[in-house]
Amino acid sequence: MRTPASGRVAAQARQFAQEITDGVKRSADCKKQAALEGMKKELETMVGRVKQVRRQARERLFGGKVFLEVWVKVRRGWTESETTLKRMGYGDQ
Numbered sequence: 001m002r003t004p005a006s007g008r009v010a011a012q013a014r015q016f017a018q019e020i021t022d023g024v025k026r027s028a029d030c031k032k033q034a035a036l037e038g039m040k041k042e043l044e045t046m047v048g049r050v051k052q053v054r055r056q057a058r059e060r061l062f063g064g065k066v067f068l069e070v071w072v073k074v075r076r077g078w079t080e081s082e083t084t085l086k087r088m089g090y091g092d093q
Contacts, residue, residue: 036079039090047072 009029051070080085 039079043072049051 047070054070055066075081075084
């Protein structure tokens, strides 16, 4: 037989379980965000290095200072694609 007290306990248990689940999801989201920020910084560093090497090569070729502009196109949702992340070397880490 179910009493009002057991109903409250069950409701509290469900709420507690939901709070734990939400906390785990928030923690996973924070870790994912930190990983994405790390990837972004790594990509910015790689693009910067490419710019530097290309500029130096052009300066040697033309015998003086040059200005090199680099455009990077980012695919919408690339962080959600396991295939894209694996291709970039970020899969299964």
